[in-house]
Amino acid sequence: MRTVTVVGASLAGLYAARELRARGFDGRLVVVGDEPHRPYDRPPLSKDFLTGRSDEDRLALGDPEENAGLDAEWLLGVRARGLDARGRRVLLDDGRAVSCDGVVVATGASARRLPGPGRGPAGVHTLRTLDDARALRAELTAGPRRVVVVGGGFIGAETASSCAVLGHDVTVVEAARLPLIPQLGPEMAALCAALHRRGGVGLITGTGVAALRGTAAVTGVELTDGRLLPADVVIVGIGATPDTGWLTGSALALADGVLCDDGCVTALPQVVAVGDVARVGGTRAEHWTSATEQPRVAVHNLLAGHTARTVRPLPYFWSDQYGARIQFAGRRLDTDTVRIAEGATAGGAPDEGGFLALYEREGRTTAVLSVDRPRSFTRVRRELARAATVQDGTANAKEPALPREGEPAVP
Secondary structure (H helix, E strand, C coil): CCEEEEECCCHHHHHHHHHHHHCCCCCEEEEEECCCCCCECCHHHHCHHHHCCCCHHHHECCCHHHHHHCCCEEEECCCEEEEECCCCEEEECCCCEEECCEEEECCCEEECCCCCCCCCCECEEECCCHHHHHHHHHHHCCCCCEEEEECCCHHHHHHHHHHHHCCCEEEEEECCCCCCHHHHCHHHHHHHHHHHHHCCCEEEECCCEEEEECCCECCEEEECCCCEEECCEEEECCCEEECCHHHCCCCCCECCCEEECCCCECCCCCEEECHHHEEECCECCCCHHHHHHHHHHHHHHHHHCCCCCCCCCCCEEEEEECCEEEEEEECCCCCCEEEEEEEEEECCEEEEEEEEEEEEECCEEEEEEEECCHHHHHHHHHHHHHHHHHHHCCCCCCCCCCCCCCCCCCC
C-alpha cells in the first residue's frame, strides 16, 4: 500500500493518521478536511471556549512538532464529493482527485437544523464547528440575551450551562418528557434534569418547536403547545447527521452512517470508516472514546487487507454542566433496575456531593452513572470492562484506556 487518504481532518481522522505512522506505514499520507482548520478538540466549544476561559490555541490537537512528524499532505478547506472505488480515487469539490490504495472515512457528522428554509433569521445557531462557536461566542459576549436552547441532550445542556455562567436568561426546550432518557433511563434522567433548575435555567419538556418568530433577527420561539418564548438567541442542539452524502453512488452501504463490520471494514476491504460517521457492527456512537479507539483496529485491518481484529469497547461518555460532571459507562436495558450505591439525592436532585448509581440485571452490574463521584466511577468502569472482556471471549478485546482528566464526553 503506497498511498492512504484520510477523508476528514477530525479527531478520528487524526488518530487514524497517527496509527498509520505508528504501524510503520511510510507511504504517502493525505488528509482531506472540509474546514480550513487543522484537527481541533470539539467538546470544549460548548464549555470553556464559549465562556471565554479557553482560547483557540488550546483547542489544537497535537503540537506542531508532532504534526510535522506525521509527514502528511493536508488538503484543508476542500470537501470530498465522491469515491471512485474502481479507479481508487477520492474526488474533491475543487476538481482534484487523489489516487490512493486505501481510504479512511472519518467525515464525522453535521448538526441537524430545525425544519424550514435556509438557516433562519439572524441569532439562530448550531454548535458543531469552531466557526459555529466563534459566531455564538461573539453574540453571547455582546451583552445580556434571552437564550432558548432547543434540545436537552449533552450539547444542549452544556451550552445552556455556559450561557447561564455568562449571565444570560436561559430556557431549554426538550421534545421528550425528560432529557437523556434513552441514555440514562427515566429515574436517572430526572435527577440529571434537575441540574438545570439548580443552575438557574428553565426547562420545558414534552413539547417541540412549531416556528421561529422574527424576520431579520429572531425574536421568539413558538412551541407546539402554543406557548411563545421571547428569544434574542436560539441555539439548536437536536443531534447530528453523519456526513455520508459524498459517498452516495459508491459501492459502500449507507444507513445512518457507513456500514462496517466489527473491525470498521466496509464492503470494500481497502476502505475503513471511523468515528461519528461509522456504523460499526450495527452501532454508530458519537462518543470521544469511539473516535479514539476505532482507528487502532481500523488501520490494522486496512493494512492487513481484511478484518483481522475487531473492536467492541465498553460504551462510555461524560458531560460537564452546571459545575457537575456526569459520567456513564456500560450497556443498560430499559428492564434493568437502578439503585443509588453512593451519595444521596435531595428534592429530586443530586446532593452537592453527587452520587453513584448502578444499573443491574439478574444480579450483575450492567452500567454505572456518576455525578461528581469520579474515583468510584473509575473503579466500577474498570470492573465492567474486565467483565465485558471475559464475556466477549476475544483475544482482541481490551480494557479501554481511561481518558485524561478534562477530556470530553462527545466529539
